[in-house]
Amino acid sequence: AQSVTQLGSHVSVSEGALVLLRCNYSSSVPPYLFWYVQYPNQGLQLLLKYTTGATLVKGINGFEAEFKKSETSFHLTKPSAHMSDAAEYFCAVSGLDSSYKLIFGSGTRLLVRP
């Protein structure tokens, strides 16, 4: 069975500092991996995804993530945090079974201090 672990339910950074949100996955098949962002009382918006090919994936709003198979990780980074980045971030895995459903981690709330 597939699963996702997000280390740290809350991460606090200063504006302009590096953002690092951690995600480790478990999958018996080559996974598709995703990062979604959720603002209060809203749905989920895709930040970026890894399917095949280049392991460093760039997304919207300056975010990027690197797929490391040996570490079963897909950590999300952004060089310089902005106040508008404050939100909940979810890592998800799809095992490419016939449903294509996503399995989500429990989320990391990013707080950005002025």
Add this chain to the structure above:
Amino acid sequence: DTGVSQNPRHKITKRGQNVTFRCDPISEHNRLYWYRQTLGQGPEFLTYFQNEAQLEKSRLLSDRFSAERPKGSFSTLEIQRTEQGDSAMYLCASNPAANTGELFFGEGSRLTVL
């Protein structure tokens, strides 16, 4: 291109009442998914449809829950005899037949059971 639409956005009901949520997926997306999200948690898969066929149901979907997608377009999620534990955000998502792995989410329907 309209996104996934969910109605109502908010529903407050008394314990024991029935509620129904509607989801209109992105046009021509043949897969439709329902997720439940409780406070501080990631979305949990409930069920999914391919066209009008309901192909998978999670153990989370008790017999008080029923979902339909009668014409393969919009879907409804009904909860009968609501309980306080049903209070959550109910998220709908869709994806196209030419699957890229990504799910496109609506803004959710928040249920509060008093």
